[in-house]
Amino acid sequence: MRIITHERTGPYRIKIRDIEGAEKVDSNSKLLEFEVEFCGCGLSNNKPFCDGSHEITEDEDLSTVYAYDENHQRIVASKFYRPNEKL
Ligand code: FES
Structure with missing residues (x-):
């Protein structure tokens, strides 16, 4: 098991024109304006793409730590301890 924290509550929006290799596409192509949304919240069931799960x-x-289970049920975590931190 691994716990990863995310502060972002929405996707990363990237236009095709910003991706390496896009210069090979015809500069007049509407494809260059196409936008892809990558999950930034960590909750998508369709990673790396955003599926709207971030809405929850x-x-x-911002001052509270939350955890979500595989069914996206929220748990409020009151405190995390670092490995060398005294309890
Ligand atoms: S940003 Fe994660 S599901 Fe949208």
Whole structure:
């Protein structure tokens, strides 16, 4: 098991024109304006793409740590301890 923290509550939006190799596409192509959304919240069931699961993070309080289970049920984690931290 691994716990990874995310502060982002929405996707990374990247236009095709910003991806390496895009210069090979015809500069007049509408494809260059096409935008892809990559998951930034860590909750998508379709990674690396955003599937809208981030919506459940929109009411999070910035001073609180939350955990979500595989069914996206929220758990409020009151405290995390670092390996060398005294309890
Ligand atoms: S940013 Fe993660 S599901 Fe949208």
